[in-house]
Amino acid sequence: MKTVAQILQAKAHQHVVHSIAPGATMLDALRVMAEHNVGALLVLDEGHLLGIVSERDYARKGVLQGRSSIGTLVSEIMSVPVISVSPRQSxxxxxxxxxxxxxxHLPVLDNGELLGLLSIGDLIKETLAEQDGLIQHLEQYIRGE
Structure with a gap:
């Protein structure tokens, strides 16, 4: 089974980690998410990971509590502490x-350094590719190839 590092390496050419500052408004965050067609942003301050903010966070901690996207800061809605993984994990x-x-979404950190962000979609895509490879290998084995 592949590691997080291998997944990040494979998607490095097509993936940029999108982020926002903690002092930005949720309206700004929603605009960035919509512009890049992503469901979450890392909240960074001078390169340091402070939190993560998602559409789900906004729906539950913003809209359902009657908060305005214009008057609410990302820092008020973001999820903390951030649950992250290392590049060595499977x-x-x-x-x-x-x-x-x-x-x-899972940020990938190595000794505090942000390496990337994995989505559930990234993991499902990789799992399906591994299963397809295994099925093909077994079919060839059964046929004696």
Missing amino acids: IRECMTLMTDRHLR
Whole structure:
């Protein structure tokens, strides 16, 4: 089973981690999410990971509490502490963590340095690719190839 580092390496050419400052408004955050078609942003202050803010956070901590997207700061809505993974962890470990904690995004940190962001979609895509490869290998084995 592949590691987080291998997944990040494979998607490095197509993936940029989108972020926002803690002092930005939720309206700004929603605009950035919409512009990049992502469901969450890392909240960074001078390169330091402070939190993560998602559409789910806004719905539950903003809209349902009657907060305005214009008057609410990202820092008021963001999820903290941030649950993260290391590049050495496996896909299975990440999927278990996401399932148990009801997460859709996992920042990848190595000794405090932000390396990337994994989504549940990234992990499902990789799991399906591994299963397809295994099925193909078994079919070839059965046919004697």
